[in-house]
Amino acid sequence: MKILIAAALLLLTIAGIFAFKATQDKSLDLATSYVFEQPRALAPFTLADQYGNPFTNQSLQGKWSLFFIGYTACPDVCPTTLNKLAAAYPKLQKISDSFQVVFVSADPERDTQTKRLDYINFFNKEFKAVSAEHSALFPFSRDLGFVYAMVGEDSDYQVDHSASYVLVSPRGEKTAVFKTKPTPGQLPQILNSELINDVDQIVSNWR
Template structure:
């Protein structure tokens, strides 16, 4: 009798272990982008992204639905940024061009965090120089704050050192966000990501849809 109990117990353990393995495997398969991800977000990717209303380079009011109508790489910065923003956006533009050469259409997006100076006209000059498809967005201080909060970004205007109110720097986070029309935010890229690596990862996400 003891032997029978032992056999039954062993079979139960095997079945339980198999069930846990299957459940875990099924959970992993729920994420169709699992093989593409190289970053993690506390609470899941649903914590980043969301609706926004801003103003484009023509002065027209647009929403996130208007802007993210195709895969998009979104960056928050400002046109008067002396070094970081131009470098990061040039990297993003290069990645978009590489993707275009591979047959992928990805929209580069630049959202200003400096509404006092970044007018639609200022943005148009900045974006036209970097890439013909780069979309520049600005808006009121409240609109920009709402967009920034949706994407969990940080920015803070610094007091001008020489007292000239027209010349100041803005501290800000420097992530680039890959956002898809149906899925929303799916991945972010750090500053040290090369355009080649970025293009490769974006292509992985687009192929996995």
């Protein structure tokens, strides 16, 4: 079952890459991201951040938002990614002083508000850690282009999830996606140098 889910995630990722390549802005020299030809506003959503405050479409207005999905019990991809984003954050803020990083927990049953607060504070206290019940979380994640699935039984389950980032503009529009690259002997990753380069170009050329 886990193999089938992993294969499905891989196929969705591959399909997404080809779809995004078709809409790539030729005027930008991007290393790891794909810009949507027609940015699209996210559907109305309501989640909660690590302080219990509502996180809605209004929370995106006037800010560049970089989204990543995962869960606090993730053994490898999530802590590695959040460490990398914490390291990149000062340079991302220089590109835009209204830049926010948003970690989306796909495990609302175990990732309580307190657990998300403790977890995200370990990496960067300025990051957001949001979640909601699956009834609200699933359509929101799908709207961003993320996928996730529970694997296993009882309390020992894991969560298979996307490893990409999604950039949302200050108008609350899904603007670009950042895809991981396979690295022999290592987890697929997005290099910080390429992330920063691409974000700089996208923000500078945004209308």
